[in-house]
Amino acid sequence: MAEAHAEAVHAHQAPTGFIRKYIFSVDHKVIGKQYYFLALFSVFIGIILSVLMRLHLVWQNIHIPLLGTLSPAGAPGGAMTPEYYLSLMTLHGTIMIFFVLTTAPQAGFGNYALPIQIGAEDMAFPRLNMLSFWVTFLGLMVLLSTFFVGDGPPISGWTSYAPLSAVGSAAGPGEGVGQTLWVISIALFCVGSLLGALNFIATTLDLRARGMSLARMPLTVWAWLITAVLALLSFAVLFGACVLLVLDREGGTSFFIPANLIVSDRIIKEHSGGSPLLWQHLFWFFGHPEVYIAIIPGMGITSHVLSTFSRKPIFGYRAMVAAMMSIGFLGFMVWGHHMFVSGMSPYSAFAFSIMTMAIGVPSAIKTFNWLGTLWGGRLRLTTAMLFAIGFVSLFVTGGLSGLFLAQPPVDVPLHAGYFVVAHFHMVMGVAAIFGMFAGTFFWFPKMFGRMMNETLGKIHFWITFVGVYCIFMPMHFIGVEGNVRRYSQFTEVIFLKHLIPVHTFMSIAAFVTAGAQLIFFINLFWSLFKGPKASENPWEATSLEWSIPSPPPFDNFAGKHPVVYHGPYEFGVPDAPQDYVMQTSPEVVKAG
């Protein structure tokens, strides 16, 4: 029996000093919260940037005095310049993709819940874990510093295509020190993510409790494990690409810069022989798996929450795991679909295209299985559940538009337009964020020992759900009409002018939706201090984190070693005394 080991001496004792407890903590729960709040801070900045962008797109003459004080060069007198729009866009994309979508679902929730869900007392390498967080934190600080040094943040977008990003300040404002800091920030982020990925993989493989076979792991754990493998393989490549780009910029090399360029009337004599496409290949070799790094944890959370609040086992557990694995595997063979019109060999488009369409298959399996989970259930429509349902809707919408862009000939008129912006915001942006909201409402009681307010949560859900459809659905329509992306205004090109009213509609929808996020922030911070106390298992859920107090003790299981008897989704078991059977519950369950 496991209880025999209950007296085993615990590996590390709870620290008592403030700094070791809350700042340089090695406790996965504290680190998970640190990542979560880092992402929360980042998403706050990212939303403000997007509001400023949507303002500039439709009202170029608007004056925001505070912005003029903050960025005298980018917004003289408070009026944003066209190039400042590009700076905001670059930072919006970078912050959201790296410091929000990669950080909260994986590093935040993963750090917090993964060790508990597999019955471990901490991550495999607690000090490495602490290092991962602080390197990531440093990366964010370096990125934000671009607002205050030189001539502002870079203007080359989150993709930072060379040679625009490689030839230095001649290419435009922000392309001096701002761009160098951007590359350093991303390289730091890569290091943090690599270390984190190692830790996740080792922890999942080595530290599972007795009885926690792979096939009994919650789908959240599978999602974090698969995401960690993706992160390990893809961030390594991006790190290399960042090193090469820094060398091109500061070390006189020419990995990405070809000969005979003439930028701002100056012939670039010191570089020759580089390939701009090399950067694109390296970047997208990371960039496409990154999409799945952002969304797969959301898939795991959605599966977990849908099953819990449907009071039903997940439909097709093994198919769900297989689907996530194939999405991850195929995800490494599709990067070229970002490059159909880039000038790479048109023959390779065939391979990239068919692999991309193939990813539609496991994505469809997941959707079918989510619907299958709801079918015949008894749905408790909590806020977490609403966000999980919203995730499914947004994932369907955002996923289907991918089938257009995956076909090279259909991509031709849609490429680099708002159809693409709509596609990736729907699926890796908003759907992933809905996964984060679902995770927040679901785990908040465990993380902080208090409940969030359901009424505020539902108001926030409804405005956000309708709001994001109002923002991003019209982008498909104007994308079909040819609305190009990354334009700071639509006043110069004739065929764009009549689309400006649609942009005005989307901007207003964006302001309302952004405003509604304040409801979430208020709910979160109010509940932190004033929320009603949470019981051990307020949702009547089955996984291991709900078998320990809220919040859990320092070493999670109070020195005991939990033993796992069941799969993670034993809800509605016939003949069971209640409608759920905990994974740690020794009672016998008839196989379903």
Add this chain to the structure above:
Amino acid sequence: MKTGWSAGFLTGGNWPAMRTSPPRGANMGFAIALVLVLITAISVYIFAGHVWWFPVDISTHGAAIDHQFNLTLLLTGVVFVLAQLGLGFFVWKYRDRQDGRKVVYSHGNNKLEATWTTAASILFIGLNLMGYLIWANMHFTGPAPGALRVEVWGQQFAYNFHYPGPDGQFGPTHVEKMNDAIGNPLGLDRDHDASAKDDFVAATLAVPVNREIELVLRSKDVGHSFFVRELRVQQDIVPGMEIPIHFTTTDEALKHNDGRYEIVCTQLCGLGHYKMRAFLQVMTEADFAKWQQQQEAEAQSQ
């Protein structure tokens, strides 16, 4: 202070405590279904009604692209409607009504999994294969002999169009001679390069209708792109590379807009990206010959 289920719901208290008064989940389930129906209906209406749509197609290959788009729209449209309405229906139908109903205790169904996996594979891969011929025709066969060749040069934030003149040979471009201010943006050396003598550089891309055009895309500085909506042509311009594309316009091109269509940059190229554009001017063969002579004469007189 409310008590029982309702209070538990508002405060997010424990579920067992919430089961004493009538469920509020009914309204929430209906609301989800209603909103999903509305989102689906509005989206389908706007796409099917072509409220916003592609502009007129003026190329010989464009119709095939439009057809493939429509086919994809049909397939994804059906999946979209079924999935969204199915989701809405399930949420409404299976909401917790506190009636003690037992859930369907099922871990899945392998036959169903196999069915939808096979169906999705056939649909998605089949759709993809149908589009391959279009791509092959655009890229795998070069232009026919006799196609008009023009070099398209991108730079921050303008296009230049380099015509080879009667000899059909592009004069070499010299980076050290490139100078926008003196009217030699591409660095042609008419005094020393024989093939450059009859070349001319225009700010508008003029092409004769119904004739195959081969463009060679080149950049002076950073990445740019060449996008003409009506041509259904989009191709990045990459510094250090010479990227060929070819197309043929149809009579349709002369029927709209006096044959004038905007060329825009779609690859982020710096602060003036949003205003980097030029015009494609489609002309009759006779008008084009006249225009070409004029341009040649102007170039010689410089």
